Amino acid sequence: MFRALFDRDTWQEIFGSIQKNKLRTLITVIGVLWGIFIYITLSGASKGLDNGFERQFEEVAINSLFVWAQNTSIPYDGFRTGRNMQLKLDDQSYLMQRVPQLQYVAPRIARGVFGGDGASVKRGGKSGAYAVYGDFPILVKIASKDIFDGGRFLNQADMDNQRKVCVIGERTQTELFEKDEDPIGNYIQIDEMYFQVVGIHKFSGGGGFENDSDIFIPFTTYKKVYNTGDNVDWFAMAAYDNADVVAVEKDIKAALKVKHRVHPDDEFAFGSFNLGEVFNRVKGFSSGMYFLSLIVGIATILAGVIGIGNILLISVQERTKELGIRRALGATPREVRMQIIIESVFLTLIAGIIGIILGSFVLAIINAMTADNSGFPYANPTVPIKFILIALGLMVGLGTLIGLIPAQRAVSIKPIDALREE
Amino acid sequence: MIKIKELHKSYTMGQNTLYVLKGIDFDVREGEMVAIMGSSGSGKSTLLNILGMLDTADSGTYILDSNPIKELDETKAAIYRNKFLGFVFQSFNLISYKTALENVMLPLYYQKVNRKERQARAQNFLEQVGLGPWASHHPNELSGGQKQRVAIARALVSEPKVLLADEPTGALDSKTSYELMDVLQKINDTGITLLIVTHEEDIAKMCKRIVHLRDGVIVEDKKVKQVRASSYVE
Ligand SMILES: Nc1ncnc2c1ncn2[C@@H]1O[C@H](COP(=O)(O)OP(=O)(O)OP(=O)(O)O)[C@@H](O)[C@H]1O
Ligand SMILES: [Mg+2]
Numbered sequence: 001m002f003r004a005l006f007d008r009d010t011w012q013e014i015f016g017s018i019q020k021n022k023l024r025t026l027i028t029v030i031g032v033l034w035g036i037f038i039y040i041t042l043s044g045a046s047k048g049l050d051n052g053f054e055r056q057f058e059e060v061a062i063n064s065l066f067v068w069a070q071n072t073s074i075p076y077d078g079f080r081t082g083r084n085m086q087l088k089l090d091d092q093s094y095l096m097q098r099v100p101q102l103q104y105v106a107p108r109i110a111r112g113v114f115g116g117d118g119a120s121v122k123r124g125g126k127s128g129a130y131a132v133y134g135d136f137p138i139l140v141k142i143a144s145k146d147i148f149d150g151g152r153f154l155n156q157a158d159m160d161n162q163r164k165v166c167v168i169g170e171r172t173q174t175e176l177f178e179k180d181e182d183p184i185g186n187y188i189q190i191d192e193m194y195f196q197v198v199g200i201h202k203f204s205g206g207g208g209f210e211n212d213s214d215i216f217i218p219f220t221t222y223k224k225v226y227n228t229g230d231n232v233d234w235f236a237m238a239a240y241d242n243a244d245v246v247a248v249e250k251d252i253k254a255a256l257k258v259k260h261r262v263h264p265d266d267e268f269a270f271g272s273f274n275l276g277e278v279f280n281r282v283k284g285f286s287s288g289m290y291f292l293s294l295i296v297g298i299a300t301i302l303a304g305v306i307g308i309g310n311i312l313l314i315s316v317q318e319r320t321k322e323l324g325i326r327r328a329l330g331a332t333p334r335e336v337r338m339q340i341i342i343e344s345v346f347l348t349l350i351a352g353i354i355g356i357i358l359g360s361f362v363l364a365i366i367n368a369m370t371a372d373n374s375g376f377p378y379a380n381p382t383v384p385i386k387f388i389l390i391a392l393g394l395m396v397g398l399g400t401l402i403g404l405i406p407a408q409r410a411v412s413i414k415p416i417d418a419l420r421e422e
Numbered sequence: 423m424i425k426i427k428e429l430h431k432s433y434t435m436g437q438n439t440l441y442v443l444k445g446i447d448f449d450v451r452e453g454e455m456v457a458i459m460g461s462s463g464s465g466k467s468t469l470l471n472i473l474g475m476l477d478t479a480d481s482g483t484y485i486l487d488s489n490p491i492k493e494l495d496e497t498k499a500a501i502y503r504n505k506f507l508g509f510v511f512q513s514f515n516l517i518s519y520k521t522a523l524e525n526v527m528l529p530l531y532y533q534k535v536n537r538k539e540r541q542a543r544a545q546n547f548l549e550q551v552g553l554g555p556w557a558s559h560h561p562n563e564l565s566g567g568q569k570q571r572v573a574i575a576r577a578l579v580s581e582p583k584v585l586l587a588d589e590p591t592g593a594l595d596s597k598t599s600y601e602l603m604d605v606l607q608k609i610n611d612t613g614i615t616l617l618i619v620t621h622e623e624d625i626a627k628m629c630k631r632i633v634h635l636r637d638g639v640i641v642e643d644k645k646v647k648q649v650r651a652s653s654y655v656e
Binding site: 012013016017321326327330332334335411414415416 | 471496500501504511518519531576580
């Protein structure tokens with residue numbers, strides 16, 4: 001069987017018949033090519049969409065969630081309803097202890113974020129109002145901050161020494177500094193107090209209310225400057241990768257209710273936002289798309305294969321006489337079958353490869369067109385080579401099986417009947 | 423070379439069974455040149471096809487070159503056809519997309535002869551039938567006589583012991599027919615056994631023996647003095 005594959009004459013016989021049957025060859029090639037092309041383009045594009053969504057979220061830990069305090073809605077333990085809740089700094093260690101699935105808990109406090117005035121910031125003759133955050137260094141584990149070269153984010157020493165340092169946003173820089181000025185090491189005035197700039201963060205889209213004018217200062221400094229005691233506005237948290245974010249969210253709230261003496265059924269005392277859950281939903285959507293495109297792609301391939309089989313069937317009927325002649329001249333049934341099978345495999349393979357090349361080409365074009373558009377959720381549209389090979393293999397394999405039907409017919413009739421056919 | 427006994431063959435079409443061969447006994451020795459005659463529908467082609475293993479008989483024995491041919495599977499039959507037999511058909515049966523040379527090379531492909539040798543041998547046989555210069559022509563560029571010579575070269579290239587020809591001159595004018603018979607006689611001179619189906623008396627007389635079929639049986643079987651076709655060809 002394999003001897004025939006490496007025999008130059010086998011190929012001469014096959015090329016002869018491929019050349020002779022130009023229309024059949026063309027239709028076959030187009031059928032397979034189209035199938036593979038659609039498959040690659042479709043699944044590549046949906047993978048690109050998938051990657052795009054992922055990129056939109058990459059600045060934030062995908063398992064992140066946020067909890068803040070609201071007012072109670074159920075009287076409990078001697079307290080009236082409508083009590084103002086306040087998160088405290090020691091909730092951090094309490095939560096870490098009570099909810100083991102939590103990897104990071106970053107207390108945050110801010111002004112000028114949810115209503116209220118921002119801090120008034122001055123530098124030389126320029127001034128403006130900006131949101132100011134009091135943050136822990138571990139915040140970057142939850143929502144990564146892209147810091148420009150030469151700068152840094154807040155660190156533990158800043159915290160320990162309650163340093164008056166700050167990380168400013170890209171926009172803050174352009175609004176307060178001259179174009180050719182390096183803000184690092186320079187001072188700005190925040191609410192009449194001097195802070196040294198230690199870093200500038202790039203604006204990153206996705207997953208938050210922060211923007212490119214935010215100013216970050218150490219939590220400890222914030223608490224001293226604004227006299228906020230142990231108050232925390234909200235916690236930014238990240239669960240471990242394998243944690244069930246919905247369950248973690250429930251556990252957190254339950255723990256906080258115990259510590260702050262809130263009725264267990266009180267759903268209003270603490271508010272939360274679960275980015276992990278949102279992410280999972282988007283993710284589910286895009287992998288649904290991916291799955292769908294896989295099915296459509298495979299269906300297309302199957303349709304292509306059936307088309308090929310049909311064409312081969314017709315062509316064998318047309319060639320019955322020729323095959324009869326070959327048999328009269330001494331071709332064994334196996335040799336006749338082999339010729340037809342090698343022919344069909346060869347055709348589907350060539351067509352498949354051309355389809356792959358064309359599909360990749362289209363994906364490359366789409367990629368180039370969306371490359372510098374970070375707002376559009378589309379990135380790196382790839383199809384794993386494994387899937388391509390499976391698709392190609394499926395096509396060639398099924399093509400062969402279907403090719404076998406006419407081949408079998410061609411050898412199952414008596415040579416004289418084949419010769420009689422016109 | 424060929425021994426058949428009590429050969430029967432019938433065709434069934436719907437309700438009707440048509441008995442075509444009703445017990446044929448027939449021996450052909452090596453080197454003979456036999457004409458098979460009979461009216462249209464008498465079963466000449468049927469007999470030849472069974473002898474050529476393109477068709478199967480209902481019953482009877484058939485021995486080819488001392489090999490009993492019975493219930494042979496298709497693979498073995500193909501090998502026998504390739505090794506022992508050569509065919510020439512009334513309608514030539516050349517493969518249209520192959521050149522004359524490629525057509526003649528084809529039986530050698532199934533003998534797994536390498537291409538160079540195939541080419542050389544095929545060219546040699548084309549020259550023997552006088553078509554050397556036409557090697558690279560396709561069948562549609564050849565006359566009927568030329569096509570039949572290509573078919574003869576193709577039948578001979580595998581060096582068969584028996585050449586079976588079903589009305590090889592049926593589609594040719596008489597002059598071309600005689601030229602073709604001249605070629606066939608010369609082939610027979612080299613020792614190859616020839617069976618030729620014909621209903622033309624003059625063609626039959628160019629053989630060494632004439633067998634008459636009527637209603638599925640042999641009614642006459644006689645040796646004749648061979649007329650050389652070369653005497654008609656100048
Ligand atoms: N495949 C077939 N199915 C049914 N009947 C057939 C078949 N082949 C031949 N016949 C019948 O068998 C009979 C003998 O046919 P055959 O071809 O052997 O005749 P022949 O002697 O070669 O005739 P001709 O001189 O016209 O070629 C005819 O009546 C023909 O109709
Ligand atoms: Mg006939």
